[in-house]
Amino acid sequence: MARSVFGLGAASSGRSAVDEHDTQPLQSVYEQVLGPQIERLHPQLRRYFGPIPAGNEGRGRGVYSWAGPRHSGLRPVFAWLAWRHVLFPERGRSVPFTIRNRPEDDGALSARREFAFPLVTRVMEDTMRAIPVPGGRPRLVDRLGRRRGLEVELELRVHEGGLRMRSTGLWLRMRVPVAVAVLRVPLPCVVTMTLDERAHPDGDGRQCVDVRLRSPIIGDVFRYVGAFAYDVVTVSEP
Template sequence: MPSSERATDGSTQPHSPFERALGPEAVAALHPRLRAYVGAIPAGHHGVGRGTYEVAGSRRRWLRPVLAVLAREQVLFPAHQRDVPFRIRNDEGPWGRRAQREFGFLSGRRTMVDEVHLVDGRLVDDIGSHRRFRAELEAGVDDGALVLTSTRMLIRVGRHRIPLPRRWSPRLHLVERFDDAAGRQRVDLVLVAPAIGRLYEYRGTFEYRIVGGEDAG
């Protein structure tokens, strides 16, 4: 990663990007199981989860040509389905948290990749296999849940990242909470565009744990 994209606050503490963006008081307000989820993953270990999305994809058929292009970048997919099995694997990289999500659509398995890290003290998510898409994120805690909302979307063109105009840029909203009654973690993500509405979504529950490298499959 170019040095201009590395975390620049000088921290050498073993904290994840989420912990550093939230701060200690907000981290303490998270559900205990979510503190483990957002916390730094020990060296030689991985975070792994398995579950089912109650719904995943986009209902808007006119978007499918665009989504087909984004699928090649491992971003979003031209599908909409209920009861989608999925797996997630999180790894702590040199600069941030790498995630790989595998969706078991009836049309075939699809993989989404992203990396969350800090840039100049801001939490950002670089999305896709070529990291062409970036969401700048605002992180908070609401009733023990982690809430992430995008404040700006950017596209990388060559060496430059170009922000999308706010008047039509999609906005990402993600909530991670722990359901004590079910004993499972719940995720709810939605991508909404002004004047259009919901473009893409996935929501469901999963079980998550930290495992050694040999158990990460």
């Protein structure tokens, strides 16, 4: 679900730098943040969260056993978020899903996810970045939506070969034309996002993802859960 925050589903990773004589990226955004912890991931997930070579992209296809909001009263909020390519108001079972992860030249990772409901295909877009921290490991932030106007800071942890992400901060990003700058406005964390990713227990090459948005008052407000197959291909492939 990528991997992005709302999946943000699953994700591969961007690159921190590329040698001018080598098309292989040096580190993914996840490697930069996790450091040696990444070696504790299941081999399948190490490949998934590892770097994508220049000229390639990651592609995944699968089915989510459930996708969508848990409370019908929140559908107007999710309808607005669907217009921004963040979340969506539809919900259902056995929802076909695709993802494309594209490494950017500046080391970020952009992802596009599509959920094929019977009457509409919903899109979620985001860009992951590793933000340097003086004297420490980089922070991971995910900028969501068509204009990347919502920013989420994520905490990563490896557990029993799988990866867990948890949101720790939320900001609204607004461009200020006069100052030619971006204004970051902190928002209250009314929900917490968690993402759990692991290799499929059948050992068939698929991986499982479970993304939840949870409120301390009403419980789960949005979730998608399922499995997908993933590969890295050259961009020229259809």
